[in-house]
Amino acid sequence: xxxxxxxxxxxxxxxxxxxxxxxxxxxxxxxxxxxxxxxxxxxxxxxxxxxxxxxxxxxxxxxxxxxxxxxxxxxxxxxxxxxxxxxxxxxxxxxxxxxxxxxxxxxxxxxxxxxxxxxxxxxxxxxxxxxxxxxxxxxxxxxxxxxxxxxxxxxxxxxxxxxxxxxxxxxxxxxxxxxxxxxxxxxxxxxxxxxxxxxxxxxxxxxxxxxxxxxxxxxxxxxxxxxxxxxxxxxxxxxxxxxxxxxxxxxxxxxxxxxxxxxxxxxxxxxxxxxxxxxxxxxxxxxxxxxxxxxxxxxxxxxxxxxxxxxxxxxxxxxxxxxxxxxxxxxxxxxxxxxxxxxxxxxxx
Amino acid sequence: xxxxxxxxxxxxxxxxxxxxxxxxxxxxxxxxxxxxxxxxxxxxxxxxxxxxxxxxxxxxxxxxxxxxxxxxxxxxxxxxxxxxxxxxxxxxxxxxxxxxxxxxxxxxxxxxxxxxxxxxxxxxxxxxxxxxxxxxxxxxxxxxxxxxxxxxxxxxxxxxxxxxxxxxxxxxxxxxxxxxxxxxxxxxxxxxxxxxxxxxxxxxxxxxxxxxxxxxxxxxxxxxxxxxxxxxxxxxxxxxxxxxxxxxxxxxxxxxxxxxxxxxxxxxxxxxxxxxxxxxxxxxxxxxxxxxxxxxxxxxxxxxxxxxxxxxxxxxxxxxxxxxxxxxxxxxxxxxxxxxxxxxxxxxx
Numbered sequence: 001x002x003x004x005x006x007x008x009x010x011x012x013x014x015x016x017x018x019x020x021x022x023x024x025x026x027x028x029x030x031x032x033x034x035x036x037x038x039x040x041x042x043x044x045x046x047x048x049x050x051x052x053x054x055x056x057x058x059x060x061x062x063x064x065x066x067x068x069x070x071x072x073x074x075x076x077x078x079x080x081x082x083x084x085x086x087x088x089x090x091x092x093x094x095x096x097x098x099x100x101x102x103x104x105x106x107x108x109x110x111x112x113x114x115x116x117x118x119x120x121x122x123x124x125x126x127x128x129x130x131x132x133x134x135x136x137x138x139x140x141x142x143x144x145x146x147x148x149x150x151x152x153x154x155x156x157x158x159x160x161x162x163x164x165x166x167x168x169x170x171x172x173x174x175x176x177x178x179x180x181x182x183x184x185x186x187x188x189x190x191x192x193x194x195x196x197x198x199x200x201x202x203x204x205x206x207x208x209x210x211x212x213x214x215x216x217x218x219x220x221x222x223x224x225x226x227x228x229x230x231x232x233x234x235x236x237x238x239x240x241x242x243x244x245x246x247x248x249x250x251x252x253x254x255x256x257x258x259x260x261x262x263x264x265x266x267x268x269x270x271x272x273x274x275x276x277x278x279x280x281x282x283x284x285x286x287x288x289x290x291x292x293x294x295x296x297x298x299x300x301x302x303x304x305x306x307x308x309x310x311x312x313x314x315x316x317x318x319x320x321x322x323x324x325x326x327x328x329x330x331x332x333x334x335x336x337x338x339x340x341x342x343x344x345x346x347x348x349x
Numbered sequence: 350x351x352x353x354x355x356x357x358x359x360x361x362x363x364x365x366x367x368x369x370x371x372x373x374x375x376x377x378x379x380x381x382x383x384x385x386x387x388x389x390x391x392x393x394x395x396x397x398x399x400x401x402x403x404x405x406x407x408x409x410x411x412x413x414x415x416x417x418x419x420x421x422x423x424x425x426x427x428x429x430x431x432x433x434x435x436x437x438x439x440x441x442x443x444x445x446x447x448x449x450x451x452x453x454x455x456x457x458x459x460x461x462x463x464x465x466x467x468x469x470x471x472x473x474x475x476x477x478x479x480x481x482x483x484x485x486x487x488x489x490x491x492x493x494x495x496x497x498x499x500x501x502x503x504x505x506x507x508x509x510x511x512x513x514x515x516x517x518x519x520x521x522x523x524x525x526x527x528x529x530x531x532x533x534x535x536x537x538x539x540x541x542x543x544x545x546x547x548x549x550x551x552x553x554x555x556x557x558x559x560x561x562x563x564x565x566x567x568x569x570x571x572x573x574x575x576x577x578x579x580x581x582x583x584x585x586x587x588x589x590x591x592x593x594x595x596x597x598x599x600x601x602x603x604x605x606x607x608x609x610x611x612x613x614x615x616x617x618x619x620x621x622x623x624x625x626x627x628x629x630x631x632x633x634x635x636x637x638x639x640x641x642x643x644x645x646x647x648x649x650x651x652x653x654x655x656x657x658x659x660x661x662x663x664x665x666x667x668x669x670x671x672x673x674x675x676x677x678x679x680x681x682x683x684x685x686x687x688x689x690x691x692x693x694x695x696x697x698x
Binding site for chain 1: 573587
């Protein structure tokens, strides 16, 4: 029997408004009979929706964190916002996971401050499943930590492996370090140090990955600092967008190509869909106490449904527990690495 | 009248062999009656070619640096290699520029060690012209310096502007700093520091650029450290390759789409060509005493011809002189920044 799971959902997040979130919730509930959601948001919106929907409980909130607010400040001030309340439900054990398509920075700050970091985790990391050609690849960190010490990258690798095993069903994930060449001696000084640590501590580590490996699928998990990871993610998005613009121009350029375009239209749509981030339901924040999945601001109904499903799967496959024990094991074998550090909440949007 | 220019060319560089380089040289000479080349390479190859070709002078060399050799070591040991000799011709004033499709790392090391850095330049940088949608964008550094101090990025910006003005004909280039958000306070500590310096010193600086701006064309010059730049470049290449694989799969999937594919084939080829790095003739190394253009290892005849043409254009538009005076002016206005530093030659391949 499928394990019963309760996920808190931010009804106020996302550019398309609460109606899209509600439609996504309905879709997720229909697909998963063992799922219950607690819907956080404006009373006048969430109560009527939840009254009409089985396994949906309303949790009225009075504040909303806007996409352009400073994340850490907003989270500290707006204690009754849908994002902060959703994370609090997880901390209090009323829900096991949280999904929002709102401000990434605010979700990151709220999850870190309110849910809290797993014991031993130095920095939670944002991970992104990339639609690589042969199989999905998990890239992390994609923006939670602009400055990363080499030892953080080792933890990112452990967290990424736990996610790929638990949620994506990869039995033995391979790990690559994003770098500018294959040789061990490549890269900045910090990256060279990370290479040594990964080599020493992680059997899953297979060596350096390059930018072109992000979408080719030579690795299951690729680790990097949040600056490089975020730049890469946006570079992939920008490159795809530009290429599609070029293809579109080419297709519209004559009657013959327009006819050709008509014939391939359906297939191109399938392809675009496969490449869409919606297919993987948002970005997991790894290293916090509970499942936290952050959707794109532009999430549609399907993306919301997938995000909630991924949150449930993250709970059912015990990703947080696997991360905690993996980090604990490594701390036990290397006592120096176990020193507690002050958390620093990123201010990403 | 067009200025007479002499370019040294490495006949031994590139995966396709000397015949392709010779064909490229012939094409470049035919296109530019004021161009003379000095062809460096194996005597048995370059002498017969130069005997048959006007304005081509043979410069026999006895050594070759392979693509997989350690660049700095190879440059120090192989003093009679085509790459080292080509750079020496520039240092001795017998040529004004150098083109090679050989090992990027070896060209970088040879140009820096043999031609030498322009006075005041802390680190030469590799620049890449990207085929952005609206107009080309120059990204630098793309791999010469994995570790960069914030002040290097200011020099990269000055060098990039000189190149875009001189070679690409952009009258007033705008400069962006590659970062993970638009706000001034975004990014790693070093990038935040670079932002402040650029804001203070460079009127051309327009603010932060994101990964998606690399191919959209919001800026003319985008500066970053050589680690991030190289990762971005390979991410763009990898993303394009993966997308074309997906498109190819989609087109081959049925009789109808195959017919559609046939109709758009020509236009797609034109598009691929426009996106090809060959169109811009290789990667300029900026900050050295002379023009140095490094071609892709896979350069075809057209790429070699374009690379030589770009080298000639770099000479004619006095890019090195513009860089030297721009760096000198800034050093004069900020005396602390003028301290000489030890050069460090990257070991990129």
